[in-house]
Amino acid sequence: MNSERPEEPAEPAESEGQERGTPIGRRVLLGTLGLGALGVVAAPTLQRGMESFLAGAAENDPTGLTDLLPNGGGFRYYSVTSSTPRKNAENYRLKIDGLVDRPATYTLADLRAMPQTRMVKDVQCVTGWRVPGTPFEGVRLSRLLDAAGVRSSAGAVRFTCFDGAYTESLTLDQARRADVLVALRMQDKNLGHSHGGPVRLYVAPMYFYKSAKWLSGITVTEDVQPGYWENRGYDIDAWVGNSNGRDDEPTS
Template identity: 65%
Template sequence: MPAEKPSAQDRPGAPVGRRVVLGLLAAGAAGVLGGAQLQKGLEAVLGPIGIRDPTGLVGLLPVGNTFRFYSVTSGAPKRDASNYRLDITGLVDNKRTHTLADLQAMPQTNLVRDFQCVTGWRVPEVHWSGVRLSDLLDDAGVNSAATAVRFTSFDGTYSESLTLAQARRADVLVALEMIDGPVTHNHGGPVRLYVAPMYGYKSCKWLSGIELTSEVVPGYWEHRGYSIDGWVGQSNGRNDDPTS
């Protein structure tokens, strides 16, 4: 999801030039001083730039309560109703492969919750809609040996995990819609994970795989020092134990 503010060495892609960055910083300051209309214009421009910014500086711009778009790769391939697949594998009784149409036909749950990035920015009262992860797990049948769930992305790199108890929370969705329509590609669509009570790095974008495992498998950012349990307000997102 999104995947939150990777470092330059972890996120390949075409760099944003120094002049562009300086210009954006100036424009961001103007947006704060120039009112809501200019601010909206900046948000429209900065979103597409942010997804391929290896410097991370775009995430620091004062663009208001809006999403910043990050990817830990140079970008994910696009998927739509014709080629999207979600595989449920691992310690399950029945492996499943769901198309986008399959997921859309299932009972949908609506939530209005904030999205909090570990880097500090927040988008309040986002409208989310999708299939409860617990419903998908029940449909596949969870083996008694399973204690955790691992998620993979069709960007080919990103992964995340939850304990089985966390995954069964009513506010954890396999999201098909957010804000005011289908989840867009930049937001991690057509299907992404949304873990309401945790920082955004736990909400895997471009979701392609759900695997039941016997133990928690640390995800992309956990291998880079982030907490496995990314509860908003109970963790700063970083693992503070220097021995870990």
């Protein structure tokens, strides 16, 4: 999925103008499995190199075969579409609109120039895996909402992504929490494509599917509109340990 993987989606139609990634071959897969096993027992430098290689392979493998490969970093590449465009400092834009007095469009440079908030929290997936002590850094969503001038009729915020498929929503009160970021960095590095970069949403107290990758739009609305996975049965208010029938330890 865009942020994590609760279930296997149906194969989506490929977007016009986007090239499908080239699947990795069987020999490459088997060879990489062997190298991955070596990386587990080898020096940390080799392990970090393997993680980088596996991330690159996964980004060009819409078949999902790379899910079989080890990943010491605890995260793996996943998307609800067969391919996702790449954005960089030159062509990335974040649009804020809807029930606001001052709609705005931000470049990556604009976002980087704003005051940054860094937090270190566990990341919890609704399927059970957890990555402890993960640093995220970015602009508090509340700062962007205040700059836009949210109207009194507003009650929620909807998020869209440049993969063309994924959406999420929060109530306005949830969106204004201090632990909700428009994130530019993760694990003390600029967000790469495989982690939803250059900009993603980070909702620290909720299951990771709420932290939409490849963020491109923030629309202030009157009511909450269920997102991609909520329309497929997952809870809208996805508090860690208090939703989706799970009792995990809270993350924030």
